Amino acid sequence: MTQHASYGPVHGPPEGEISRRGFMRRMLGVGTGLLSLQFIGGTIAFLWPNVTEGLGAQITLGTAETINTAAPQWAEGLPYVYNQANLFFVNVPAGQARVEGEGLVTTPIPDPGDEVVALWRKCPHLGCQVPQLCEASQWFECLCHGSKYTILGQHRDGPAPRGLDSFPVSVVDGEYVIDTREVVSGPPAGTTGFDERTTDSIDHCTG
Numbered sequence: 001m002t003q004h005a006s007y008g009p010v011h012g013p014p015e016g017e018i019s020r021r022g023f024m025r026r027m028l029g030v031g032t033g034l035l036s037l038q039f040i041g042g043t044i045a046f047l048w049p050n051v052t053e054g055l056g057a058q059i060t061l062g063t064a065e066t067i068n069t070a071a072p073q074w075a076e077g078l079p080y081v082y083n084q085a086n087l088f089f090v091n092v093p094a095g096q097a098r099v100e101g102e103g104l105v106t107t108p109i110p111d112p113g114d115e116v117v118a119l120w121r122k123c124p125h126l127g128c129q130v131p132q133l134c135e136a137s138q139w140f141e142c143l144c145h146g147s148k149y150t151i152l153g154q155h156r157d158g159p160a161p162r163g164l165d166s167f168p169v170s171v172v173d174g175e176y177v178i179d180t181r182e183v184v185s186g187p188p189a190g191t192t193g194f195d196e197r198t199t200d201s202i203d204h205c206t207g
């Protein structure tokens with residue numbers, strides 16, 4: 001206990017010991033620090049890119065055989081729909097035969113070295129998701145404003161400035177790998193392609 005000239009004896013903790021109020025203050029500081037760390041950690045974890053699937057990742061689709069088992073019509077030129085990366089994976093030689101108007105063309109399961117294209121399902125007009133192939137027209141038809149694309153992603157009608165964008169594809173150990181970290185711009189609208197049908201001459205899924 002110490003003496004103060006005006007207030008008399010002053011009570012406090014013995015020297016070297018922490019007061020109860022000081023202890024509470026420290027605990028409050030520690031608690032706040034822990035909460036802040038937890039918040040910062042959670043924010044970083046939330047913002048950290050997901051590298052195993054979705055855009056921004058390298059995605060292994062599998063071999064031509066596994067794709068063809070999952071989607072037998074892929075060898076006939078119909079797109080393999082891969083939703084995890086929002087893309088259509090197209091066997092170009094068989095797809096081209098359809099676009100050229102040869103109808104149903106059954107080709108052998110493509111060799112992994114064959115030409116393929118991974119089309120992004122994001123419409124290059126205003127970004128709507130492009131629906132699956134319209135059976136009537138055999139084109140991809142955007143429901144938002146009516147842009148239309150062939151199976152190979154070439155622009156055929158509507159306000160979009162170009163065909164569908166795509167992702168680079170490589171073959172690693174016989175498996176197709178799509179690199180969604182890079183987007184390849186689609187061919188400009190008006191580019192002549194194989195499918196010369198006019199929009200009036202065929203049935204459509206959109207107006």
Ligand code: FES
Pocket residue numbers: 123124125126127128142143144145146147158159160
């Ligand atoms: S977003 Fe597809 S046509 Fe407009």
